[in-house]
Amino acid sequence: MTGRMSDRRLAWAFVAPALAVLALIAVFPLGWAIWESLHRHDLRMPWLGRPFVGLENYLDIAADARFWSALGHTVFFTAASVALEIGLGLVLALAMDRTFRGRGAVRAALLIPWALPTVVAALLWRFLFEPQAGIWFVRPAAAWVPVILADVWKTTPFVALLLLAGLQGIQRDLYESAAMDGAGAWMQFRRVTLPLLRPAILVALIFRTLDAFRVFDLIYVLTGGGPGTATEPVALYAFNTLFQNLRFGYGAALSVVVFLITFGLALIYIRLLRSQS
């Protein structure tokens, strides 16, 4: 009995450092952000003090038209870019799955956009569209084109490589037996490839959705959220509130909302993944 207790204690002692690190890097900042979000704290208006206001910031967010439109932009950007990335990534993965001369070189080349820092990629696309800035950056609908194009260009390779790994995990004899049963290429793709690729697709979806939902630097550089606020995502709104207007309480509340949404999405995906396996 005592032996088992000390075993348990030992186990806790072993995981304690990891837990402490986790608490320090994840729980503490999050807790601090949540605590801050319950205050009215405007760095530029010290005469207002830093009163505790409960959920007032969150109620304000619920009534904040700029927040809702930013959320709409975020959802739109996520849906459009992730759909394109998964579709194109799948095509690229299928192409690279075949053996052909120079396959290694193609795979390496594919990684270049992914290896570029987002800010650099965004600047590159900004320069590409600059000559027609009067078309692409001043009309709300058009401004999404460079944004989504740049994101798809940059992250499709990542999706493609993830899916390629999934494809290579599919046993070849499955295709052979499908062929023997008279399944054509399309049938093989639908009945063999797709079902077996689902876990990989799901993983790609998780990474991409969560990343896309927190999009910041790409849009910050490309459109600055404009024209007006027509391409402003929630993360950029939170950034402007925090670091431009120095409204810490409200900005923290906005960040917490972004966190809650991505956390919720992550939970849904994890459940989906579990039901897969």
Place this chain on the structure above:
Amino acid sequence: MLRISGSAVGVEGEVLTRQVGRFMAANPGVQVETQRTPDDATQRHQLYVQWLNAQVGRPDVLQLDVVWTAEFAAAGWILPLDRFRPSTEDFFPASLEANRWQGRLFALPWFMDVGMLYWRTDLVPRAPVSLDELARFAPAGISDEVPYGIVWQGARYEGLVTVFLEVLGAFGGEILAEDGRVAVASPAGVRALELLRGQIGKIAPPEVLTWHEEETRFAFQNGNAVFLRNWPYAWPLLNEREKSKVAGRFAVALMPAAPGGRPSAALGGAQLAINAHSRRPELAWRLIAFLTAPDQMLERAQVAGQYPPRRSLWEDPRLAEALGVPLQDVRRILESATPRPVTPVYSELSETLQIHLHRALSGQAAPEEALRMAARQMEEILEAAELAQ
């Protein structure tokens, strides 16, 4: 030891180092250190707010953007200067007005920026004296070689507010009324915004909605525009013969007004203030008085081309020689300098206004609706700050 912070790079740094050196020579035993801060206004502002919030006594002397004085004063971060009895008669009134909060002076103007209308002397018969004339001259100067009638800063940033402020003033409107109430959603406001919007795609390229100062300067410098709205810094650059196609073929004028309005030139520039937690406020004041004395201002104009806010210097032939601008033309612009709203929440008001101006200019909202929404949100900001009237 005393520390001063602000722009300390290039020629600005050169002239500051030289002057601080002279100050130390004249005040034995006094050490002054120059602290570099980011040149980007937003970044510098952020840094200052962090320092001042932490109640750090350094830097003792702060170089402030003209729209920060009220904010820092209301927060109690900078000292009122009355107790040092500064002599202010010589300064352009607008430059002082921008540095007063609740009737007290909190910073002393150091150099002055104003919005000016650059015009091509080879394409336009004379400086337009009315908005109507500007509207006639601009398209008349357009040709295959000169595609744009006018270029201005239309990106969604502070510059857009200064552009709007000038046209708004030209129609007799203002952003905040004298009593502090939001006044932007007025008939004058709508006319001003309609005028700017009407220029886009006709005499101004749609690209202006993404342009800051430099893009507009390049367009004018390459000979592509009849008129340019910009700050004084563009003058020497546009006159560089190797780089500019319009060297010697342009002049500056005051942005003209409509009947019933007043010609307005947005006021910018730098001021010096004393950190409220400085341990040497007296000494800090002596440094400010030294740096803002006529001799130092003249030297600054000679080395860095920055406009002195002292009126007497604008009578001085040495200034004409230093700046290379027709003194009387520029002086007229400086006399019409119009501060942006003097309020502690200026940057938030400005951000709101920028968004709605940009929405209207990019066709997402009608000017009237955009201004109404801007006004409502600006009122909310004033109310939340407990500054509403």
